[in-house]
Amino acid sequence: MLQRAEILSRGNYRVRFAHGQKDLAATQALRTRCFGTAETDLDPFDTLCAHVLIEDMRSRELVCSFRVLELGDGGQISTSYSGQFYDLSRLAEYPDPMIEVGRFCSHPEWSDPDILRLAWLALTRIVEDRSVQMLFGCSSFAGIEVERHLDAFAVLHQRYQAPERWRPEAKAGNLFWFDDLQCRKSDGAKAMLTVPPLLRSYLMMGGWVSDHAVVDAELNTLHVFTGLEIGAIPASRQRLLRGLAG
Secondary structure (H helix, E strand, O other), rough: OOOOOEEEEEEOEEEEEOOOOOHHHHHHHHHHHHHOOOOOOOOOHHHHHHHEEEEEOOHHHHEEEEEEEEOHHHHHHOOOOOOOEEOOOOHHOOOOOOEEEEEEEEEOOOOOOOOHHHHHHHHHHHHHEEEEEEEEEEEEEEEHHHHHHHHHHHHHHOEEEOOOOOOOOOOOEEEOHHHHHHHOOHHHHHHHHOOHHHHHHHHOOEEEEEOOOEEEEEEEEEEEEEEEEHHHOOOHHHHHHHHHHH
């Protein structure tokens, strides 16, 4: 992937690609803190991905990070991180460039909404640079207790199911199907507030999710496969993002 030292800067923050072991160690440390794992969060995909860092320029502290894996088309999607957990055979037919976004973590002591906005601006610039047509990845819910997320999962199932032509099928052994939630009555607006902010952003732009959640005991999360076709983003929002990303 083509990398520039700095992707963009806004206000007190700058967004840049990681360079070298020191940067990689910093993002792994932030991930470890956010996921609460006993050992440092790292895996073989770290060496295959580009890592995006958002730093506070005043303190030099890393406040957010995520990684991106570039694919020329869907032909290699089964080798992605998500491909370990979901049968992505249908997406293998996707004809255009794709990026998997993973390990999105925001520092727990920083609640500035500008951080998520900057992450989206960075993604917008990367998408534009590489002519990417789809973003995808695993969107995580904290904990592995399904009951605390039933209302959110019901809303996802009722309103944001993946189109059949791209819909992921089951692969992981430990998962929770959403079918039984089809008739569950819940306050949709309230339930959406419990959906992780990054996933909410995907959905607001036209994104969709799998029809089941995978139970990931290693990271103490429940995650759903998430896709966003760039062409599905409303034109007004695309113009806004492109303008802000410069």
